[in-house]
Amino acid sequence: MRATPSKLICATVLIAILTSTLLYAQDSTITLSGTVTDSSGKVISNAKVTVKSAATGQTVETQSDADGHYVVSNLSAGDYDVTASAEGIGSVAAKATIAAGTPLTLTLTLTQVQAPEAPAENLPNAPAPNKTEPSLEDLGFTKSETQANAQEQALLDKRTRMLKIHQRMGLITAAPLIATVITSLGAGGKNESSASRDLHVALGALTGDLYGITAYYAIRAPRIKGTPKKGPIRFHEAMAWIHGPGMILTPILGAIAFNQKNNGEKVHGIAQAHGPVAIVTAGAFGAALLSVSLKF
Amino acid sequence: MGQGMNTRALIAFALLSASCALAADHTWVLKDSTLTYHVSHPLHQTDGVSHAARGKGVCHEGECDFLIAVPVKSFDSGDTNRDLHMIQVTRGAEFPMVTVRTKLPESASGSSSIKADLEIQFAGQTAHFQQVALEVTTQGNDKKITGTIPATLADFKIDPPSLLTMPVKNEIPIRVEMTWSPQ
Numbered sequence: 001m002r003a004t005p006s007k008l009i010c011a012t013v014l015i016a017i018l019t020s021t022l023l024y025a026q027d028s029t030i031t032l033s034g035t036v037t038d039s040s041g042k043v044i045s046n047a048k049v050t051v052k053s054a055a056t057g058q059t060v061e062t063q064s065d066a067d068g069h070y071v072v073s074n075l076s077a078g079d080y081d082v083t084a085s086a087e088g089i090g091s092v093a094a095k096a097t098i099a100a101g102t103p104l105t106l107t108l109t110l111t112q113v114q115a116p117e118a119p120a121e122n123l124p125n126a127p128a129p130n131k132t133e134p135s136l137e138d139l140g141f142t143k144s145e146t147q148a149n150a151q152e153q154a155l156l157d158k159r160t161r162m163l164k165i166h167q168r169m170g171l172i173t174a175a176p177l178i179a180t181v182i183t184s185l186g187a188g189g190k191n192e193s194s195a196s197r198d199l200h201v202a203l204g205a206l207t208g209d210l211y212g213i214t215a216y217y218a219i220r221a222p223r224i225k226g227t228p229k230k231g232p233i234r235f236h237e238a239m240a241w242i243h244g245p246g247m248i249l250t251p252i253l254g255a256i257a258f259n260q261k262n263n264g265e266k267v268h269g270i271a272q273a274h275g276p277v278a279i280v281t282a283g284a285f286g287a288a289l290l291s292v293s294l295k296f
Numbered sequence: 297m298g299q300g301m302n303t304r305a306l307i308a309f310a311l312l313s314a315s316c317a318l319a320a321d322h323t324w325v326l327k328d329s330t331l332t333y334h335v336s337h338p339l340h341q342t343d344g345v346s347h348a349a350r351g352k353g354v355c356h357e358g359e360c361d362f363l364i365a366v367p368v369k370s371f372d373s374g375d376t377n378r379d380l381h382m383i384q385v386t387r388g389a390e391f392p393m394v395t396v397r398t399k400l401p402e403s404a405s406g407s408s409s410i411k412a413d414l415e416i417q418f419a420g421q422t423a424h425f426q427q428v429a430l431e432v433t434t435q436g437n438d439k440k441i442t443g444t445i446p447a448t449l450a451d452f453k454i455d456p457p458s459l460l461t462m463p464v465k466n467e468i469p470i471r472v473e474m475t476w477s478p479q
Contacts, residue, residue: 061420061421061453062390062420063391063420063421065390065391069390071387071390073387133354133361133363133397134352134353134354134361134362134363135363136363136365136393136395138352138363139350139351139352139363139365140350141350141365141367141393145367145392145393146392146393147392148389148390148391148392149392150389150390152389153384153387153388153389153390155389156380156383156384156388156389157384159380159384160381160384160385163377163381167459167460171460224380227376227379227380228376229376230372230374230375230376231373231374231375231376231377231378232375232377233375233376233377236377292377293339293459294339294340
């Protein structure tokens with residue numbers, strides 16, 4: 001029983017979807033955020049916040065910003081012990097349960113600590129707070145410059161997660177792309193077998209599917225406002241305007257050529273452009289990959 | 297008698313002025329600066345540069361407290377994609393400023409080299425670097441300070457970002473060039 005091109009294409013689509021799902025599952029994480037305050041409701045900056053997984057014991061530490069905000073990213077669903085403390089102000093311990101896919105907001109209210117303060121670190125000329133020590137306000141930074149932006153951090157986290165998948169998928173796509181180009185040598189000409197053509201079609205279909213997933217993660221990755229594009233990313237994106245349309249055109253021309261060959265005809269008409277378009281597309285894809293991988 | 301009173305008042309005023317002058321604070325202001333971090337990757341050597349640092353030093357009773365701060369977003373490596381990734385891994389939106397604090401004896405401004413204990417807050421972490429060697433050169437009234445802070449990603453609990461599955465090196469030395477002016 002010989003696999004038909006449609007069966008081969010279905011199989012490659014399934015493989016591509018499974019690959020994409022597995023890659024995304026590795027990067028599915030949740031954020032815990034909130035505000036640290038004292039018992040009067042005043043926000044506390046520079047409070048130490050510790051989040052400990054009840055399941056694994058893994059601990060993540062952070063500090064509250066000037067507005068008392070804290071954010072802990074990349075958490076998995078589960079139960080956590082959350083503690084916060086600020087020297088001379090107090091501490092608090094809380095439990096948090098994080099559900100899959102749902103960010104959690106938790107306000108941490110510090111209560112007074114009666115224990116004596118720990119001795120200061122005894123470095124030869126280590127900084128110690130005193131009345132002459134300058135502050136950020138003395139340097140003239142505006143609040144918007146020094147203020148934490150949890151929303152932007154979440155956006156950056158999402159962008160990085162999606163572009164990591166984009167990068168991995170791009171590398172994975174390169175393998176069947178190269179194989180498709182190699183098998184094209186046996187798929188055209190006069191003495192080729194239909195098996196060589198089928199293999200070429202299957203690899204081409206797999207490449208197209210993986211390419212589609214690769215492109216999706218680049219297109220859907222969040223854009224960060226106010227960041228003009230500089231460097232290799234400009235060339236990388238310019239190449240996408242070549243290999244993107246090429247990846248649509250190549251299989252269409254390939255399908256026409258495939259039918260002509262199966263009918264015993266010599267490839268003719270617009271289908272003759274299949275090879276050259278495919279080569280330009282593969283070249284642009286390779287150049288895009290190299291532009292962000294190697295420094296020229 | 298009136299003249300004697302005036303003389304005593306003048307002497308008292310002069311002594312008071314002198315003692316006030318000796319105890320008075322004076323400050324140093326960061327005039328210009330270049331901070332450069334260096335990242336090594338098997339396929340890349342990258343430098344990110346910022347000229348946006350601001351700083352102030354307040355001297356009191358023979359000792360100066362210095363604070364230097366620079367926005368994380370101000371570092372430019374020449375590649376937008378890399379800079380955004382750097383901001384993400386260093387949690388630059390949550391902790392937008394890098395601050396460096398140090399305390400130096402006032403006499404250090406007359407030395408050609410100093411060793412400073414630095415407290416650096418970055419990426420939500422505080423790291424201490426002891427006895428960092430800095431060179432001091434005098435340019436008129438200004439003091440130019442140069443040196444390299446031997447920072448690592450681990451100091452600030454930053455996971456090394458990777459490219460093509462290869463992580464960058466842990467070491468991220470920061471080259472410092474600052475010109476300070478007395479105020």
